[in-house]
Amino acid sequence: MTGRVCRGCGGTDIELDAARGDAVCTGCGSVLEDNIIVSEVQFVENSGGGSSAVGQFVSLDGRRQIHHLGNQLQLNQHCLDTAFNFFKMAVSKHLTRGRKMAHVIAACLYLVCRTEGTPHMLLDLSDLLQVNVYVLGKTFLLLARELCINAPAIDPCLYIPRFAHLLEFGDKNHEVSMTALRLLQRMKRDWMHTGRRPSGLCGAALLVAARMHDFRRTVKEVISVVKVCESTLRKRLTEFEDTPTSQLTVDEFMKVDLEEECDPPSYTAGQRKLRMKQLEQVLSKQLEEVEGEISSYQDAIEIELENSRPKAKGALASLTKDGSVEDTASSLFGEEDAEDEELEAAASHLNKDFYQELLGGGVPGSSEAAGGPAGGGRPPALESLLGPLPTAASLGISDSIRECICSQGRDPKDASGDGELDLSGIDDLEIDRYILNEAEARVKAELWMRENAEYLREQREKEARIAKERELGIYKEHKPKKSCKRREPIQASTAGEAIEKMLEQKKISSKINYSVLRDLDSKGGGSPHREDARPQERAGARKLSRRKTPARRSGADPVASVGKRLRPMVSTQPAKKVAVGEALLPSPPSLEAEPVRPTAVVVESGPVSYHPEEDADEEDPDEEDGEPCVSALQMVGGDDYGCDGDDDDGY
Amino acid sequence: MDADSDVALDILITNVVCVFRTRCHLNLRKIALEGANVIYKRDVGKVLMKLRKPRITATIWSSGKIICTGATSEEEAKFGARRLARSLQKLGFQVIFTDFKVVNVLAVCNMPFEIRLPEFTKNNRPHASYEPELHPAVCYRIKSLRATLQIFSTGSITVTGPNVKAVAAAVEQVYPFVFESRKEIL
Numbered sequence: 001m002t003g004r005v006c007r008g009c010g011g012t013d014i015e016l017d018a019a020r021g022d023a024v025c026t027g028c029g030s031v032l033e034d035n036i037i038v039s040e041v042q043f044v045e046n047s048g049g050g051s052s053a054v055g056q057f058v059s060l061d062g063r064r065q066i067h068h069l070g071n072q073l074q075l076n077q078h079c080l081d082t083a084f085n086f087f088k089m090a091v092s093k094h095l096t097r098g099r100k101m102a103h104v105i106a107a108c109l110y111l112v113c114r115t116e117g118t119p120h121m122l123l124d125l126s127d128l129l130q131v132n133v134y135v136l137g138k139t140f141l142l143l144a145r146e147l148c149i150n151a152p153a154i155d156p157c158l159y160i161p162r163f164a165h166l167l168e169f170g171d172k173n174h175e176v177s178m179t180a181l182r183l184l185q186r187m188k189r190d191w192m193h194t195g196r197r198p199s200g201l202c203g204a205a206l207l208v209a210a211r212m213h214d215f216r217r218t219v220k221e222v223i224s225v226v227k228v229c230e231s232t233l234r235k236r237l238t239e240f241e242d243t244p245t246s247q248l249t250v251d252e253f254m255k256v257d258l259e260e261e262c263d264p265p266s267y268t269a270g271q272r273k274l275r276m277k278q279l280e281q282v283l284s285k286q287l288e289e290v291e292g293e294i295s296s297y298q299d300a301i302e303i304e305l306e307n308s309r310p311k312a313k314g315a316l317a318s319l320t321k322d323g324s325v326e327d328t329a330s331s332l333f334g335e336e337d338a339e340d341e342e343l344e345a346a347a348s349h350l351n352k353d354f355y356q357e358l359l360g361g362g363v364p365g366s367s368e369a370a371g372g373p374a375g376g377g378r379p380p381a382l383e384s385l386l387g388p389l390p391t392a393a394s395l396g397i398s399d400s401i402r403e404c405i406c407s408q409g410r411d412p413k414d415a416s417g418d419g420e421l422d423l424s425g426i427d428d429l430e431i432d433r434y435i436l437n438e439a440e441a442r443v444k445a446e447l448w449m450r451e452n453a454e455y456l457r458e459q460r461e462k463e464a465r466i467a468k469e470r471e472l473g474i475y476k477e478h479k480p481k482k483s484c485k486r487r488e489p490i491q492a493s494t495a496g497e498a499i500e501k502m503l504e505q506k507k508i509s510s511k512i513n514y515s516v517l518r519d520l521d522s523k524g525g526g527s528p529h530r531e532d533a534r535p536q537e538r539a540g541a542r543k544l545s546r547r548k549t550p551a552r553r554s555g556a557d558p559v560a561s562v563g564k565r566l567r568p569m570v571s572t573q574p575a576k577k578v579a580v581g582e583a584l585l586p587s588p589p590s591l592e593a594e595p596v597r598p599t600a601v602v603v604e605s606g607p608v609s610y611h612p613e614e615d616a617d618e619e620d621p622d623e624e625d626g627e628p629c630v631s632a633l634q635m636v637g638g639d640d641y642g643c644d645g646d647d648d649d650g651y
Numbered sequence: 652m653d654a655d656s657d658v659a660l661d662i663l664i665t666n667v668v669c670v671f672r673t674r675c676h677l678n679l680r681k682i683a684l685e686g687a688n689v690i691y692k693r694d695v696g697k698v699l700m701k702l703r704k705p706r707i708t709a710t711i712w713s714s715g716k717i718i719c720t721g722a723t724s725e726e727e728a729k730f731g732a733r734r735l736a737r738s739l740q741k742l743g744f745q746v747i748f749t750d751f752k753v754v755n756v757l758a759v760c761n762m763p764f765e766i767r768l769p770e771f772t773k774n775n776r777p778h779a780s781y782e783p784e785l786h787p788a789v790c791y792r793i794k795s796l797r798a799t800l801q802i803f804s805t806g807s808i809t810v811t812g813p814n815v816k817a818v819a820a821a822v823e824q825v826y827p828f829v830f831e832s833r834k835e836i837l
Binding site for chain 1: 683684685686687691693694738741742765767768769772773776777780781782783784785787788803804805834
């Protein structure tokens with residue numbers, strides 16, 4: 001962790017104390033980091049002899065961000081620490097995957113706010129982050145559920161002091177707050193607070209309290225502090241007005257608490273709706289009666305008219321008396337009559353105009369449709385009503401008319417058909433109606449083209465662009481990202497085979513001495529030291545064949561030789577660099593036992609125990625003793641390894 | 652304060668969602684042109700077909716997968732799905748009606764009393780979650796039934812579950828808890 005600058009003095013001399021887990025500036029002495037230990041990654045041995053990385057990949061960034069946000073909210077250190085703990089828990093449960101870290105951090109902070117009871121709203125956090133409050137809310141709920149933390153319910157009373165302070169009541173701040181609190185209690189008992197945003201209630205209570213103490217706070221001022229909409233505030237005020245408490249004077253309110261409780265406003269609203277419905281029903285009944293009378297008058301008038309007309313309409317008279325849609329429709333299809341003629345003419349005329357506007361050529365279906373419901377004693381004005389209706393609707397109406405005209409009764413019979421479509425209960429005729437004939441299809445195609453002209457134009461432009469680029473030869477095929485192929489697990493009968501196959505797959509250097517590897521495998525559970533010696537020798541031999549630098553095997557500088565010896569192995573199997581590095585460590589007595597220092601250790605992107613059979617061979621079981629550990633810095637030997645690619649977590 | 656087990660609550664099923672497959676590729680363009688009550692959404696690649704008889708809306712993909720929504724009962728959903736398949740058959744596709752499954756059922760229920768939500772949440776900690784800043788109802792999840800209930804302070808409850816039985820069972824299950832936290836009308 002080099003290159004950090006002290007925030008206090010700007011010096012770069014920062015000392016990391018692993019024991020205490022601190023990062024301290026040697027210039028001014030300010031502590032820059034604590035709990036570094038938390039963010040370390042440890043290697044632990046598994047039962048199979050492999051090792052895996054354990055620990056939390058909590059980035060330094062995480063802690064810094066938490067502090068940053070927390071300071072903006074003026075949270076104290078204890079809260080921030082708790083929030084950081086939550087964050088660590090979240091990370092360990094992999095809740096940060098797939099979520100913006102900012103969201104998770106905000107959720108952790110809000111969780112702390114809730115548990116501590118600080119007057120911070122989710123809205124505040126979303127303001128700071130410029131994120132939709134519902135998105136944050138979702139993350140927060142998930143976090144609370146996963147961490148099994150019960151966030152106590154929000155009490156609007158918590159917000160009062162905060163808002164009161166913002167509204168600047170000066171000396172009387174306390175009194176106004178008290179009054180507002182009492183108002184809130186009253187509201188709670190009157191059931192105004194369930195299901196409502198606590199901030200809205202606070203705003204209403206504060207407004208009334210302010211007025212009671214002769215402070216002029218306009219609605220606008222209050223809503224800017226409380227962050228609700230003006231209409232919400234007004235609504236709360238009207239609801240409060242409805243409660244009997246509002247009738248009390250200021251003094252009375254301070255002294256007396258009304259005993260009775262009210263129903264929640266939504267309940268009363270519901271009751272009102274019910275009453276309205278009942279009224280409507282009564283009204284409609286009356287309307288029906290009136291309509292009945294009107295229709296009887298209509299009939300009488302018609303009869304008179306018919307009788308006064310010279311034409312004989314014996315058959316039709318009975319039809320029109322019935323007034324059923326069916327008959328009039330059939331009459332339209334069939335005989336021509338003065339009335340119907342007029343209707344039809346008007347209908348077709350209107351429809352012709354309408355369609356000529358669009359396309360030209362009337363659609364037979366809609367004219368029938370228009371004629372259908374308009375039949376009977378109804379005035380032709382209905383056509384003009386139907387005329388300007390959109391095409392989809394008129395086409396739809398034709399469907400419904402046809403449905404009404406033709407047979408209706410069809411009992412849905414449910415029969416289980418697997419694969420084969422069970423046609424029982426499905427009337428083909430009706431379904432045929434769902435299919436347009438050619439003319440209709442053409443009409444519809446035109447209409448659709450018009451509606452989706454934008455989209456089609458865009459598509460054509462895009463294609464043109466691509467064609468042009470292709471001609472010019474600069475067209476980039478935007479291939480969708482290929483998800484990495486999952487390699488099939490290697491199936492081999494012996495470990496040696498497995499190693500070979502793996503090496504083939506990974507296409508590592510062909511200069512590996514396979515015989516050596518096979519021998520390694522065969523030695524399996526032999527004495528660790530001997531195994532040590534052999535792989536080392538082999539390693540040495542291998543190294544000789546490939547490395548230009550001379551190998552110094554035993555003797556003078558065991559550490560250096562270890563370092564060098566490590567290199568060949570590391571470069572052949574990049575995926576297992578660290579484990580291998582550990583494994584190959586011989587047990588020279590001079591090496592201290594030190595737990596692998598993770599700061600210098602390269603963090604693997606995948607689990608270290610990738611091929612357990614291989615690891616078993618190459619791993620040095622001596623690890624358990626702890627002896628073979630070298631200080632990782634020496635082991636890794638600086639920059640030679642070229643394995644810094646996986647540096648993540650902001651190290 | 653014992654809850655009546657014999658209370659007759661009307662559970663109204665408002666929506667049943669089901670899926671089925673036709674096992675054949677469907678030409679959306681053809682359906683769009685020749686279907687009478689279809690909406691072709693070319694940008695997302697699907698066709699909406701609305702039936703009138705069981706009032707349902709079906710979303711049709713070219714792969715042959717169809718989602719049917721809007722039915723008010725499971726039988727109706729199946730009937731509508733079959734009608735839909737039949738109409739596709741008539742359009743000329745070799746439709747096979749397979750893999751019919753009811754996926755989601757939405758129902759509404761009304762309690763004859765109001766409910767104190769904060770109290771209810773406290774008593775039902777792991778299952779119930781209440782965020783008045785976000786939504787006015789308590790969200791109560793029953794993992795075993797895979798059902799979610801939204802409980803409002805007026806006593807109305809919205810239930811969603813994988814089938815009608817689960818929905819009914821969920822209401823039965825939650826009734827005693829809700830009864831505990833009800834608001835007594837003085």
